[in-house]
Amino acid sequence: MFDTARWTVLAPLLQAAGAGRDLLDDTIRRLTPEAVTQVVLNEIGEHGVRLDLHFDGRTTSHLRTDADVVVSLSLTDAVRGLYGTDERPWPSLAVRTAFAELDERGPGAWFAGRKGIARDVQSLLSALKPGRQDLGELSVTFGSDKWGDLHWYTQHYERHFARLRDEPVRVLEIGIGGYADPDSGGASLRMWQRYFRRGLVHGLDIAEKNVTGPRIMTVRGDQSDAEFLGRLGEELGPFDVVIDDGSHLNEHVRISFHALFPHVRPGGLYVVEDLQTAYWPRWGGDPEAGPGTSMGMLKSFVDGLNRAEVRDPQGEGSHLERDISGISFHHNIAFVEKGLNAEEGGPVFLRTLF
Ligand SMILES: C[S@@+](CC[C@H](N)C(=O)[O-])C[C@H]1O[C@@H](n2cnc3c(N)ncnc32)[C@H](O)[C@@H]1O
Structure with missing residues (x-):
């Protein structure tokens, strides 16, 4: 397939x-x-x-x-x-x-x-022997909207991706761009291909895409189809980086995360862009970005980081509580780090002392 x-x-x-x-x-x-x-x-x-x-x-x-x-x-x-x-x-x-x-x-x-x-x-x-431009420059060169116009994301990407830049990474970006036009889109895939000089770059889009590159592979599929995403992860992963820049519908963002996070390598990052839709009812959000929204899901992971403070640290916990070792939020974008969340909590007697 x-x-x-x-x-x-x-x-x-x-x-x-x-x-x-x-x-x-x-x-x-x-x-x-x-x-x-x-x-x-x-x-x-x-x-x-x-x-x-x-x-x-x-x-x-x-x-x-x-x-x-x-x-x-x-x-x-x-x-x-x-x-x-x-x-x-x-x-x-x-x-x-x-x-x-x-x-x-x-x-x-x-x-x-x-x-x-x-x-x-x-x-x-x-x-x-290609030179090393920073992501802002590469974004402008390749016409990606991740720097400029509505988004100023590359500064955050640069901070979180710097340690991976020279590694032989596997990247997956949901949403190639250009919507129904098969000959349009792919700006960010080209940018990632240049930024990650040792990277294999995969793009997923619901529309047929003619984007090519020596280290770019495009896949057609729906990010709300968990079973399909599971197979994609099995065959093309594990990924060091997954970026969700697809439909931005809250339900889709949650389905994609749960289906693909298991296929992120330890030490890797799952990025969700355009989190403003978590506050927009027409996109499945609500003004408080509560449970059920993309932000609601991400906010629950923050509590998962501290699970050992309220539950038996030897207990199993959910795989997300165990496998998320950090989260960073910036304006409209979040980075979820995959890693073992195994630090012990404080002693039980302390919880009732003050
Ligand atoms: C904002 S654009 C992506 C821009 C691209 N990531 C970039 O930075 O150049 C969103 C893309 O998501 C695709 N898309 C929309 N719904 C989708 C779905 N359910 N599954 C996969 N892709 C979808 C659209 O066809 C569109 O091309």
Whole structure:
């Protein structure tokens, strides 16, 4: 039902890219250099130079194979540049250019004709080792509404996601955007793909979507269908990050949370956006955001954090009381942290003493 084969090469490669060279080399051999080369080419797109990739004594040429400018790199370094965490300069980089004959226009024209070489080479190298823009900049670049217009969310995302940025995360965002138009939407998926350079980014929408990207997978489905979400979590999870930016109907937000939170990895985060609808009756909210609303659900988790103060700390408690280790609220957005809530409470005699 879900295209899990899509990640057969990418998932282990993203994991191995942060490990030592030997382990990465072994992984490339196991996945085959051809398949890994295809991953690299999908990620970097078109460029006006030839790219020679070297691995285990073999060299293969890519991009504009008839170009006069050739950039040579080991395949391992290309993967580390894209998905690794190593900031050092390229260990294997070499650039070769064909020299044109000097003609009647003289050396000035000869040098002027070579000015574009650096630009072409740099464009390829920047694609092979993308820079680190912050989320506000990325939001503007990709046209996401998470920074600007009605929402100012990226500052909060930056604070909570910074520790995950360089990890090989799995992300799921409910709501791709663009509603019924299949060719519209996906701005935030593209933003996450760039922010999480080692991330696999999944988007769920009730409408058919044509959003593509080297590490983006879209799924069509309804966020109010718990059984469907359970299967999605089983096959594409566990997720490090789930973001609910879908219908924003209170009932849907609650169904999605209960169905998907079990598929969040310990240490991961479940984010709910646009919590203003918890106060709006037409969206299933109420002005007090009481029980039954999305905020009501989230507020109950706050009490769950302190369960050991009123109940037997050795008792089992609900899985949400055990598995939620923190919650942060900001204007219209909340971050629920998955982790063991196992701290002991104060001694029983204290509860009745004052
Ligand atoms: C606010 S837009 C998402 C914007 C997107 N997350 C972004 O940041 O670019 C909401 C999307 O949720 C989708 N949606 C609405 N109801 C849904 C449901 N029940 N299940 C899944 N998606 C739904 C809509 O089709 C729409 O594309």
